[in-house]
Amino acid sequence: MTLPPIVSGGYPVVGHIFEMLRDRAGLFKRGYAEHGDLFAIKLGPQYVLVVTGSEHNRLMYTQTDKTLNMQEGYTFLEEAVGKVLFTASKDDYYNQRPVLQEVFKRERMVGYIQAMNIEVQRWLDSLGESGEMDLSEEMLHLTQYVAGRALIGPNFREELGEGFWDLYTMISKSLDPVLPPTLPLPKFKRRDQAREKIHAVLRRLIDQRRDHPDQYDDLISTLLKTPLKDGTFMPDETIVAMFMGLIFAGHETTAGQAGWLIALLLQHPDYLDAVKAEIQAQVAYGHEIDASVLSQLKHIYWAIDETTRLHPSADTQIRTLEAPMTVGSYDVPAGWRMMVSGSTSHFLPDTFQQPERFDPYRFSPERGEGKDPFAIVGFGGGIHKCTGMNFAKNEMAIITSLLFQQFDVELLSEEVHTVTGNGANRPSAVRVRYQRKPLTALTDADTIREAADAGCPHIRQHLATHPE
Numbered sequence: 001m002t003l004p005p006i007v008s009g010g011y012p013v014v015g016h017i018f019e020m021l022r023d024r025a026g027l028f029k030r031g032y033a034e035h036g037d038l039f040a041i042k043l044g045p046q047y048v049l050v051v052t053g054s055e056h057n058r059l060m061y062t063q064t065d066k067t068l069n070m071q072e073g074y075t076f077l078e079e080a081v082g083k084v085l086f087t088a089s090k091d092d093y094y095n096q097r098p099v100l101q102e103v104f105k106r107e108r109m110v111g112y113i114q115a116m117n118i119e120v121q122r123w124l125d126s127l128g129e130s131g132e133m134d135l136s137e138e139m140l141h142l143t144q145y146v147a148g149r150a151l152i153g154p155n156f157r158e159e160l161g162e163g164f165w166d167l168y169t170m171i172s173k174s175l176d177p178v179l180p181p182t183l184p185l186p187k188f189k190r191r192d193q194a195r196e197k198i199h200a201v202l203r204r205l206i207d208q209r210r211d212h213p214d215q216y217d218d219l220i221s222t223l224l225k226t227p228l229k230d231g232t233f234m235p236d237e238t239i240v241a242m243f244m245g246l247i248f249a250g251h252e253t254t255a256g257q258a259g260w261l262i263a264l265l266l267q268h269p270d271y272l273d274a275v276k277a278e279i280q281a282q283v284a285y286g287h288e289i290d291a292s293v294l295s296q297l298k299h300i301y302w303a304i305d306e307t308t309r310l311h312p313s314a315d316t317q318i319r320t321l322e323a324p325m326t327v328g329s330y331d332v333p334a335g336w337r338m339m340v341s342g343s344t345s346h347f348l349p350d351t352f353q354q355p356e357r358f359d360p361y362r363f364s365p366e367r368g369e370g371k372d373p374f375a376i377v378g379f380g381g382g383i384h385k386c387t388g389m390n391f392a393k394n395e396m397a398i399i400t401s402l403l404f405q406q407f408d409v410e411l412l413s414e415e416v417h418t419v420t421g422n423g424a425n426r427p428s429a430v431r432v433r434y435q436r437k438p439l440t441a442l443t444d445a446d447t448i449r450e451a452a453d454a455g456c457p458h459i460r461q462h463l464a465t466h467p468e
């Protein structure tokens, strides 16, 4: 039996735990340099096979729910979210799947895109004429508002209540993939208190929707009326867990990637010029960016894919072997874990030309790099591939389009690097200086007059707050 080779630098007992938490990209890159596309690390007593490249990534994603168990890797989320999706048992997950598909079906994206437009514009309107801000922080708030409006509806601020996101942040900060989540630590006690309060809010929203089903068409009402695979309906506890699960899956991941996207565009002015030209040609000021406009914004979507490649919010995912497996020329015992690695897979020169370069054109149809569905792991793959991927990509495209349409933005941070935490990766501070463009630069005088006369609320508001 040939076991995979172990990467250098591990300590007795703890193995590579601390390096994993501090700099897993460095650890994985060293493992790849030492041993190639299959190597092992040790996290305390736990052995983990780290795999690189499409072929091995494919094996991990397609063996999930067969020889590979997904749920064990997410037990650290269970106390925070409840038992749902990736924390539920395999049988429960497949029972819940039709409901997940209902939430993300194509027709619902229209409403989600409207919610994104409204909240992004609201954020931009709040910025004043000029100033400085940290986009890394701003994105955390903006993506909360988008999620709130998309999932709960226009009254989400009142319905969720003022303290909701602070409670959510308290839970999110308690996440710890290393310590047992039931230890009597202050951060876990705060998590449990916050979770109780959030559950009380969500249970009230469930009751309201159950009592007045015709008044609501939002996530909770969808969860209430969509049958599970076995024909029964989700109990309230699972509805609460589903809501929390979607927020946990989608919030910090999208915020981190949106922050990186804007930072990368500002660091590459030539490409940003191409993005701005496309926005100018396709996005009419004061009009919603709908799905047909989004489909014209090719440069932004290529930049989004390049951001996912270079700085994935979710650079790794983990599984547990339920039976021994042969991977390449190695025998991997049951009980070992397996991880994909964006920091090595996304930089393979055979797959990506000059992989260290920011070069979104690599995703253009002429070049067609990264077409293999398992070359990039930032949204996962196979049956569990991110259900919210289009939601996240559209949100990032709308944020970028409206920001660069209405503001001149200059990057102040000299250096931006990835911060690896207990949850999703995010960029360090992305400090920018911004200046609002005059309305006359956004659209012509006749259109402004016509739109104001026709009652366009956006232009009316702009004229009221920024008379020129």
Ligand code: HEM
Binding pocket: 070, 085, 086, 100, 246, 247, 249, 250, 251, 253, 254, 255, 257, 312, 313, 314, 317, 318, 377, 378, 379, 380, 381, 383, 384, 385, 386, 387, 388, 389, 391, 392
């Ligand atoms: C840039 C933003 C996002 C990134 C990088 C991301 C990343 C991922 C990844 C890597 C997975 C697979 C996990 C695994 O295989 O272990 C996943 C699954 C999932 N994501 Fe996302 N995600 C993002 C945004 C969202 C959003 C906005 C939502 C919901 C509104 C969402 C909902 C989900 C759900 C429900 C799953 C589980 C799918 C399943 O198990 O069938 N994600 N995401």
